[in-house]
Amino acid sequence: MDLSNCFAQVAVERKHEEECDEDNYLYCEDCEKMLKNGCSVHSFKVPNSRMKWGMPKRAQRTCPRGILIGMSDILIGKSGSWTIIDFSKNTVFGPYEGEYIDQHNMQRFCPSHEGGYSWGIYKNGKLSHYIDGGDESKSSWLRYIRRARNEEEQNVEAFQFQGKIYFRTIKNIAKRSELLFWYDKKYAEFLGLLTKEASRKKMEELAPKPFCLF
Structure with a gap:
């Protein structure tokens, strides 16, 4: 045999x-x-506060103890996530919440969703779908964590665990600090983060092609 x-x-x-x-x-x-x-x-896990899906300002209301949403120092006129207590290294926040977007249904995206609210979820090393936090009533407070201006400013990192995106502190963070993550273009592609450029490229790929008989 x-x-x-x-x-x-x-x-x-x-x-x-x-x-x-x-x-x-x-x-x-x-x-x-x-x-x-x-x-x-x-490591120490800090889960989101539980709030009804679709309620007004849901994302802000999901802030756990020790986190406050205020004006960002990185993006003028935009909200950011701030600590109001000290957090130690390896504190885990999350998960990142949002609408499920199939990778083949990118037409559902609108311009307001571009540029950092959508994260790719991988299964067996392949992109499965996106979690889109563009709608504040259908997301969590992690949508307000902004990209740092450089790698030195970074104090949290994003990672996937059990099919969800979480953020983890990479150093001790004092109160009155804005939470910031960092990625370059290559790392964004690895994370599956749908940047504005990637979103437009994907939409162009999915756009109907002109039909020609010759």
């Missing part, structure tokens, strides 16, 4: 299980290893 095909099939199935399970692991710098469901010793 030739068992080579059986062993090959088992190997494929195990690899698939490992890929599916990767989303449940997080790396802990202090433990220096990947841990399933994250590290319970060196």
Whole structure:
């Protein structure tokens, strides 16, 4: 009996299980290893306040204790996320909430959604869909975390865990600080963050092409 095909099939199935399970692991710098469901010793989770979906100003109302939405120092005239208490390194905020947008249904986006409110969710290394936080009544307070002007200003980072986007502090953050994340163009593509340029390009790709018989 030739068992080579059986062993090959088992190997494929195990690899698939490992890929599916990767989303449940997080790396802990202090433990220096990947841990399933994250590290319970060196990280502290701060969940969103629960609010009714679709209610006015829902995003602001989901702020947990210690977070306040005020005017950003980075984007003039825009809101930002501010700390009103001290937060230690490895504090996890989230999840980022928004509307589910299938990658093949990009026509649903409008210009107000471009430029940083949409995050890509990956499954088995491939883009699955976007979470769009453009609508304040259907999002969470993390939509107000702004991009830093440079990498040195960054104090939080975004990451995917169990099919959702979270933000994690990368240093101790004192009260009265604005939460800021950083990404360059290449890293934005890795995160699946739908930037204004990427959004327009995607819309152009999906636009109907003129039909010609010759």
